[in-house]
Amino acid sequence: MKINKIYVGIFFFIVQNLVFGQIKDAKMPSHPRILLLEGEENAISKNIAADPTWASLNQLIIDESNKIIPLPTLERIQIGRRLLDKSRECLRRVFFLSYSYRIIKDKKYLERAEAELVKVSQFSDWNPSHFLDVAEMTMGVSIGYDWLYDDLSTSSKAIIKEAILKKGIEPSLDKKYNSWLKASHNWNQVCNAGMTYGAMAIYEENPTLAQQIIDRAIESIKLPMEDYKPEGAYPEGYSYWGYGTSFNVMFLDAIQRVFNTDFGLSATAGFLKTAGYMQNMVGSSGKNFNYSDAGNGSGLSPAMFWFANKTQNSSLLFTEKQYLQGKDKSMHRDRLLPATMIWGKDISLEKVTEPKEMIWVGQGKNPVAMMRTSWSKPDAIYVGLKAGSPSVNHGHMDVGSFVMDANGERWSMDFGMQEYESLESKGVKLWGMAQNSERWQVFRYNNLTHSTLAFDNEFQKVEGYASINHFSKNLNFLRATTDISAVYKDKATSVNRGVAIIDKKYVLVKDEITATEKETTVRWAMLTPAVVKINTDGTAELTQKGKKLQLKVSSPSNITLKTWSTQGSHDYDAPNTGTTLVGFEVKIPANSSISLDVLLIPEENKVNSKTKILPLKDWK
Structure with a gap:
């Protein structure tokens, strides 16, 4: 046991302090480089024009962006030990507004997103003692910085860039705050995804540090991904699948687009099978199998569209199609909803088939x-x-x-x-x-x-x-x-x-x-x-x-x-x-x-009385 502990300690020392070299000397594309590259909006627009269901979802995001515009910018108000609700709302607002700007080019979305980005960047900190708060805030701010980069003012970019570095990335190097690097649960997935988005967003400012952060994530995220073995059952249940797995997929898709590889991570045994787990977790009542710390509701999961694309299995979207066409009342609250448009841009919902296994x-x-x-x-x-x-x-x-x-x-x-x-x-x-x-x-x-x-x-x-x-x-x-x-x-x-x-x-x-x-x-x-x-x-x-x-x-x-x-x-x-x-x-x-x-x-x-138990x- 002592020997094992020594090896584990050495492993995590390397994870936290060295560059693995996975992405060393990689060429970083220009902005926008995270999730949706320049020009890929065209594929989304074609899908919107061809399918009224996709058009409806696109309009929902734009309508929600219009509702965000008159809202006051977020304040740093902590609830107990968490700032997490503010971080999540920042991610939702910035993702929605940035998407709307990229699709229809109306500057009102740019201006409102910029105001939110500057405001949260001027918070005293992003609450590193509960690092999920930092991770989600960093992801939201990084998407906005990257997607809107060419149109943000010079002064705003300086404030946002500094916040990503000082309030996002640098606290992740402090051992007081980064125990999630050793975890095999959702914290690892969310925090590594958030830090990677930050590193990608400001890559040019410090390429060596950015490479270290991304390489660290590629190694560290293997721990929770091992937990999908052997068939994809996620240990933490329905709600935390929606959290941990969704951010894991956000991470995988981001590195795949930039480096043209996910370094073999999606091939981890059980991981691609986990979409079947998620799909089967919802019963005929519409409620999920809510064991462990889960709520009993269900709803659209953007990550399922990534899995359907990756596995070329349209039946994985049988329930998701029902959510889309049933106008799920809670969809607008999903901070990752625009990712559905990105991962679904090459998917025809008419070809979605009913699952065969019972x-x-x-x-x-x-x-x-x-x-x-x-x-x-x-x-x-x-x-x-x-x-x-x-x-x-x-x-x-x-x-x-x-x-x-x-x-x-x-x-x-x-x-x-x-x-x-x-x-x-x-x-x-x-x-x-x-x-x-x-x-x-x-x-x-x-x-x-x-x-x-x-x-x-x-x-x-x-x-x-x-x-x-x-x-x-x-x-x-x-x-x-x-x-x-x-x-x-x-x-x-x-x-x-x-x-x-x-x-x-x-x-x-x-x-x-x-x-x-x-x-x-x-x-x-x-x-x-x-x-x-x-x-x-x-x-x-x-x-x-x-x-x-x-x-x-x-x-x-x-x-x-x-x-x-x-x-x-x-x-x-x-x-x-x-x-x-x-x-x-x-x-x-x-x-x-x-x-x-x-x-x-x-x-x-x-009951057939002749049926023997x-x-x-x-x-x-």
Whole structure:
């Protein structure tokens, strides 16, 4: 172990202090050189003229730019430890305005962008103690500086250039602020992308420093890109895929355009497959599989257009096309939205086809399985099964949890994240990941509030890990299984969960448990937004928006269904109104085994009484 630590230390000393020579003596094109080279606006204009959907998106960006023009410029107002909302809004404003200027050449966009650029460049700093703030601000300012370079005033260019160097790049060389160079999560991707944009924007001022920054990023970003192995499942979940992966792609595209190579980075095992993960993460209800620190919404992802281009797979845009044509109400808030026009400029949306696969499985740090009965039918059944570990960055104690959609509604849900500042402002030490960390006391974060199991009302083991053991593409028995024993160590010798869609009609959740030498009580629970009615026949009727679903326990036969409150016990816990935990408890004698079989049956669907529930060993 000591030898390994020495090698790791030497590696990161090199990363932070030396030039790797990947881009040494490379010829840097003139401005604009980042993302959209000079003259490439023509391809965007042709696409706009040929396709009303692209024309509509282009107009949305211009309309939003017009709304930005009368807004006051940003002020340096920090919220808690973060300036991040200001950095993100700067990136959004500058990207939108700069795009609008390049497409229609109206100087009002140039003038408003220049005012924003000068204002943020005169902030005292960009908050390097929370370096994401610096990274996003640097990216936004660098895009504006590069894209508008020929038309910015000399005085403005001097102010902006100095800010990129002094408030962006130079703090990244300080060990107090650059621990993200060693991280394998989204911070690495975002910060390396931001610093690279800064280095490209002011390359001529100090080519040696710029080369060092870009070379450093090419090496450092390999760490998070390794986490996509082997099939592309992103460990941090849906929302952070949208963050980390999007900035990773912004980085890759920028270096590819300037150096005509991405230095083999996109060929990293699993990386190009991750678009399939993202696409399958959205259920038939329109909500995403929001495990870990994620919200439950979904929307257009500009990065998906980069992946579709790179892989020449138009079916990856099946859902994105729906977002575009459905006029997603939140698109204008996406600070990277103009990149969609850049990466989509050679894509004909008419050629986008429906995906063929009905199940997607990815292993890695946080394995998942997602299955569905259709991509296009609004009443389709969708199930997402989560394995993995609570110890993953932004992780929850949600191993074995599942979400389920049917008839356009979500029946088994996940709370996802609680807004960080609401916890940090109350003194909650949110980022500790040890077994006894305060993080797990947050109501939404432990397994007692997820659609999974709990033994004697105790938390899952943080160091535990589960993979997806088996899965099948059989359309009449779509299924996946996971051995989740490791997160219930000391409570059970064996805990296996399988989830299946049977005959395209209903869902089966099957657990097989063997107790230790001590008696234990297992609680099976499902978190739902539906109104729950416990029936006299032992079933539960779930109702929402006039639609119904039946929860039926097939085994054991003598259980009593019940509900639990979803109100947390701490003053810092978010309100969880309109939600219920429904399930049951069973005592398992020492050294004995039990099977829990639960059916989730959408209304108008019937269970074939002759269908035998197979033991998990036969699901292989």
